[in-house]
Amino acid sequence: MINLFQIVFVRVWQTALIALRALRRNKLRSCLTALGIIIGVASVVAMVAVGNGAQARITSEVSSLGQNLLMIFAGSRHTGGVNSGLGSASTMTIADAQAMAREIPDIAAVSPEDSATVQAIADGRNWSTTAYGESPDYLKIRDWKLTAGSMFTDHEVRSAAKVAVIGSKTANELFGPLNPVGQTVRLGTIPFVIIGQLESKGSGMGGQNQDDRFIIPYTTAMKRLTGDKYLRSINVEIVSADRMDSGEQQITSLLRQRHRLTADQSDDFNIFNQKEIADTVNSISKIITLLLGSIAGISLVVGGIGIMNIMLVSVTERTREIGIRIAVGAQPGDIRLQFLIEAVTLSLLGGLIGVLCGIGASKLVSVVANFHAVVSTGSILLAFGVSSAIGIFFGFYPATKAAALNPIDALRYE
Amino acid sequence: MNPPVKNQSVIQLRELVKTYKTGEVEVKAVRSVTLQIARGEFVAIMGASGSGKSTLMNTLGCLDQPTRGEYLLDGVAVAGLNRQQLARLRNQKLGFVFQGFNLLSRTTALENVELPMFYSHPLVPLRARRQRAVEALEKVGLGDRQQHHPSQLSGGQQQRIAIARALVNRPELVLADEPTGNLDTRTSIEIMELFQQLNDTGITIVMVTHELDIAAYCKRVVVMRDGQIVSDTQNEKRRTAAQELKRLDEAEQKAKLA
Numbered sequence: 001m002i003n004l005f006q007i008v009f010v011r012v013w014q015t016a017l018i019a020l021r022a023l024r025r026n027k028l029r030s031c032l033t034a035l036g037i038i039i040g041v042a043s044v045v046a047m048v049a050v051g052n053g054a055q056a057r058i059t060s061e062v063s064s065l066g067q068n069l070l071m072i073f074a075g076s077r078h079t080g081g082v083n084s085g086l087g088s089a090s091t092m093t094i095a096d097a098q099a100m101a102r103e104i105p106d107i108a109a110v111s112p113e114d115s116a117t118v119q120a121i122a123d124g125r126n127w128s129t130t131a132y133g134e135s136p137d138y139l140k141i142r143d144w145k146l147t148a149g150s151m152f153t154d155h156e157v158r159s160a161a162k163v164a165v166i167g168s169k170t171a172n173e174l175f176g177p178l179n180p181v182g183q184t185v186r187l188g189t190i191p192f193v194i195i196g197q198l199e200s201k202g203s204g205m206g207g208q209n210q211d212d213r214f215i216i217p218y219t220t221a222m223k224r225l226t227g228d229k230y231l232r233s234i235n236v237e238i239v240s241a242d243r244m245d246s247g248e249q250q251i252t253s254l255l256r257q258r259h260r261l262t263a264d265q266s267d268d269f270n271i272f273n274q275k276e277i278a279d280t281v282n283s284i285s286k287i288i289t290l291l292l293g294s295i296a297g298i299s300l301v302v303g304g305i306g307i308m309n310i311m312l313v314s315v316t317e318r319t320r321e322i323g324i325r326i327a328v329g330a331q332p333g334d335i336r337l338q339f340l341i342e343a344v345t346l347s348l349l350g351g352l353i354g355v356l357c358g359i360g361a362s363k364l365v366s367v368v369a370n371f372h373a374v375v376s377t378g379s380i381l382l383a384f385g386v387s388s389a390i391g392i393f394f395g396f397y398p399a400t401k402a403a404a405l406n407p408i409d410a411l412r413y414e
Numbered sequence: 415m416n417p418p419v420k421n422q423s424v425i426q427l428r429e430l431v432k433t434y435k436t437g438e439v440e441v442k443a444v445r446s447v448t449l450q451i452a453r454g455e456f457v458a459i460m461g462a463s464g465s466g467k468s469t470l471m472n473t474l475g476c477l478d479q480p481t482r483g484e485y486l487l488d489g490v491a492v493a494g495l496n497r498q499q500l501a502r503l504r505n506q507k508l509g510f511v512f513q514g515f516n517l518l519s520r521t522t523a524l525e526n527v528e529l530p531m532f533y534s535h536p537l538v539p540l541r542a543r544r545q546r547a548v549e550a551l552e553k554v555g556l557g558d559r560q561q562h563h564p565s566q567l568s569g570g571q572q573q574r575i576a577i578a579r580a581l582v583n584r585p586e587l588v589l590a591d592e593p594t595g596n597l598d599t600r601t602s603i604e605i606m607e608l609f610q611q612l613n614d615t616g617i618t619i620v621m622v623t624h625e626l627d628i629a630a631y632c633k634r635v636v637v638m639r640d641g642q643i644v645s646d647t648q649n650e651k652r653r654t655a656a657q658e659l660k661r662l663d664e665a666e667q668k669a670k671l672a
Contacts, residue, residue, distance in 0.1 A: 010537060025520060324516050327477065328530040328579070329505020331498050407477050411516060 012341075015334065019341040022314075030346060033310045036303030037350025037390070038357060041383040043296035045358025048379040050365055051289025053372050058285055062278040064201055064210070066142040068108075068238040069274040070248060072255070074230065075267065090230040091268045094218075096258055097234045103254060106247040109137035111235040114221045114228050120174060120214065122185040127173040131164070131187055131214040133221025134235070141237040149181035149196030152217050160219040165196040169211035187214065190224050244275045293379070297386070303350065304390035311343050311398035322402050323410025332403040339402050343395020344388055351387030355380050422489050424587050424618045425451040425474060430483035432469050443469035445641040446483070453586075456613040457620045458629035458649075461638035468591070470638070471622050475508060475589050476500045488586045505533050509580025513592035515572045517564040523575045524560040527551055530583045550578035554608060570601035577608060581617070588612070590621040594628055600662060606631040607655035631655055 023030045074092045097112040114133040119126055136151050138144075152163045164185065171180045180194045192214075201210040222228050238247040248271050255269055315322070322335055358380075362373035432444040444466045451457055461467040472478040473485065476492055477500075485492040488507050495503065509530075510516075517526050527547040531538040538546070551557050554574040564572050573593060580588050590609070594602035610631060613619055621632060629635050630653045637645040 007537060014532065320516070321518055324518060325529070325533070326501065327475075327504065327510050327516075329501050329533040329583075331501045331533065333498075334533055408472050411512065 011334075012337065015337045016341050016345075019338050019345060022318075023342060023345060026314075029310060033307055034346050034350035034353070036306035037300065037347050037387050038303075038354040040296065040300030040303040041351050041354025041387055042357035042361060043299055044293055044383045044386075045355055045375060045379050046361040046365070046373070047292035047296045048289055049358070049362035049373040049375045050371075051285065051292050052374040052376055052379075053362075053366070055282065055285035055289060056372065056374055058281050059278065062274065062281055064143075065274055066144075066237065068241055068244055069141060070236040070238060070244070070251065071272040071274075072234045072236065072251060073270045073272065074232060075269050091259055092231045092234065092255075093229075094231065096255060097231065099258060100234070100236065100251060100254060104247065104250045106238050106243040106250060107236055108239045109141050109237040111135040111138040111141055112218045112231045113138075113233045113235055114218055114226055114231055116221065116225045118187040118214070118225065120170065120185050120187055122174045122180075122183060125174050127170060129167075129170050129212050129214060131216055131221060131225060133218035133225070134215050135218060137237075138215060138235065141235050144201065145199045146196045147199045148179060149194070151196055157217040157219050160223050161217060162190060162192045162220060162224070163195045163216065164192040165198060165215040166194050167198050167211040167213040167215075168200040169209055170213060171197055173212075185214075187216075188225065192216065241275060244273060248273055300383075300386060300390065304347070304394040307343055307346055307391065308394035308398060310346075311339060311395055312401070314342070315339065315398050315402045318402075319405065319410050319413040322405050323407050323413065326405065326407040327411060335405075336399045336403040339399035340392065340395045343399065344391035347387045347391030347395075348384075351384050354387070355383060358383070423450045423452050423486070424455075424488055425449065425620070426484070426486040428484040430470075430473065430485060431481050432466075432473055432478070433481045442641055444473070444480075447638075447641075447643055449636065449643065449646075451587075451618065451620060453618055454613070454616050455618055455620075456609070456631075456633040458632035458635045459620065459622045459638060460624060460626075460629050460635060462624065465638040466641035467622050467638050469641075471589060471591055471620075474587075474620065475510060476504050501533070502535060505530055505535075505583060507586045509577075509583065509585040509588040511573070511576050511580050511588065511590040511593045513595040515564070515569070515576045515596070517572055517575055517579075519564055522561050522563060523551060523556060523567070523578075524548070526564070526575055527578045527582050529579060534583060546582055547578075550582040551575070553581065553612075554578045568601075569597050570604055573597065573601075573605055574608065577605075577612075581612070586618065588617055588619045590619065592623055593621065594623070594625070600659075602628060603655050603658050603662070607659060610655050 072092070074090070094112055097110050101107055101110040111134045116131050117128065118131045119128050132138075135157060136154055139146070139151055146165070147168070149165070151165060152161065156163055164187070166174075166180050166185070174180065174185065175183060180197055183194050184191050185194055186192070198211065198213075198215070216225075218231075236247070236251065238244050251271060252267065256267065259268055261268065325335060326332075359375050362375050365371060366373045427447055427449040430444060430447045430449075431442070434441045434443055447470060459467050459470065469478070473480050474487075476487065476495075479495075479500075480493055483493075487503065490503065490507075492500070492503070504510075518529065524544070524547050527550050528543050531543045531546065548557065548560065551560060554577050556571060556574050556578065559567060559571065559575075564575065567575070577588075577593075593609075594605055597605060606628060609619055609621070613633075619632075621628075623629055630649065630651075632649055633652060634646070634648050636643055
């Protein structure tokens with residue numbers, strides 16, 4: 001058995017040496033043939049890396065919203081055929097939010113939300129931004145930290161105090177490098193004292209800058225900025241990921257009951273489930289990755305056809321050589337192996353260089369586009385496997401053709 | 415394969431027939447040839463083109479299968495063997511010398527000679543392979559040309575490499591198909607001298623030629639016409655290539671002096 005293995009190994013090895021020498025003789029041709037595979041493999045690796053990078057980025061953006069987040073928006077209002085859009089309906093109240101916190105055990109924290117676009121003025125500078133009215137739990141819900149100062153308290157919510165927490169971008173626009181905590185800012189006409197500064201989160205979903213904002217008590221927002229009697233939305237944190245769906249159901253039934261909706265009436269609110277959004281976004285980006293990968297895969301097949309083409313030319317060119325080898329006693333299997341090894345060597349070499357180029361291209365994209373492309377081991381192994389399979393598949397026909405040559409005709413071939 | 419019996423004929427043909435189909439027409443290239451060639455013979459097969467000698471040669475060389483009849487090569491029945499078995503038979507029992515040399519270009523003389531051992535079963539170990547190839551090259555007088563490529567050598571030298579390649583697997587039979595067809599007169603005689611030397615050491619040689627001058631160096635001459643043997647004679651007035659060369663040299667000397 002060991003002996004047999006040695007014989008097979010030695011035969012394959014010496015045949016491989018012949019094949020490699022043939023490839024070395026036609027360096028330019030071998031390189032150009034391998035180039036097809038190089039481009040194919042490199043684009044598969046790079047495309048999948050870019051796709052994975054995009055997916056990772058989107059996932060991190062979604063999770064930057066916070067953990068286990070549900071956002072309940074007031075429904076749209078119809079007046080005379082005009083649909084005023086989400087959050088415009090006057091249905092959701094502070095009492096709704098309080099009832100949810102009280103009656104649904106799956107809820108960990110609640111923050112009623114009301115927002116307004118304001119012109120912020122401080123220190124002679126002004127900046128248009130958004131003021132969000134929230135509860136003190138908002139930071140916990142959004143998994144957000146302060147770099148300076150502190151969040152307002154429940155007491156300040158109850159008294160509708162004129163205090164604000166400032167986003168890092170807004171702070172930079174209004175105060176430059178100075179510490180904004182303790183400064184006074186006017187939102188519209190009302191002066192607020194800045195008591196804290198948020199850490200930077202970068203851009204969120206949809207690309208809007210999460211760092212450009214004020215957070216103030218929701219009572220202050222409703223009473224002093226907007227005059228709203230109703231909430232635009234309620235942010236809710238659920239205790240754990242596996243309670244998200246049941247939490248959503250309980251909120252739905254509670255709100256339907258409180259809003260006295262009959263069975264034939266549709267919800268007058270909308271619930272955005274962060275987990276669902278994350279899942280959707282994930283599956284979309286997976287499809288995009290697959291799409292990019294398969295487009296790149298097509299070029300891999302084209303590369304394989306290139307190999308087959310060159311191998312066929314090579315078999316024709318070397319008909320006489322094949323004839324000589326067969327005449328002196330080469331078995332059909334020896335000839336087939338020789339050409340198969342040539343094809344596989346081309347495709348594997350192309351695969352190896354392609355992987356390196358693909359990694360290089362991913363790094364380049366990461367640097368140029370300020371984007372982290374993730375090269376996965378899986379895509380490298382896949383590209384390698386596919387390229388060697390392509391070598392075998394597209395090399396098989398020419399190799400078989402060579403092995404089937406009639407030695408008499410082959411020796412006479414000019 | 416049975417072990418060959420000593421003193422048996424190397425080649426035994428009985429009523430061998432080979433027909434080709436070219437389109438609808440059936441061509442009878444060889445019709446009923448019966449021939450025996452013993453160990454140590456040096457046979458010339460002669461005939462005009464179309465006489466069937468090349469077809470007979472291809473069949474003798476196990477490159478082609480007979481349509482009918484029996485062919486025993488060194489006691490082994492060739493008819494009915496598959497491609498693998500034929501390849502093994504060629505590798506072990508036959509050496510080929512072609513008109514066009516048929517060497518691998520861009521491959522050294524030594525590697526060309528090693529080629530048949532490459533496909534031997536069992537494998538010849540690398541060191542033994544090299545040694546045997548060098549010995550074969552020395553036997554044909556090209557021991558100092560091991561690393562030359564065919565394109566760097568003259569026609570006569572290329573044919574010598576081809577002969578070394580034919581000998582390297584110690585065949586029962588060397589088949590030569592118009593081996594001097596591409597060579598000038600003097601080189602042709604030199605090649606025939608080499609064949610005669612080899613034959614003197616006991617190697618059986620069968621050679622196809624259409625030149626009487628070349629056939630004159632063989633021990634036996636078989637003439638074919640229309641796919642059949644028309645004469646089969648021992649060559650009583652066999653020429654010796656070594657003497658012929660000496661005479662050529664002397665004639666050249668005289669021409670120079672005059």
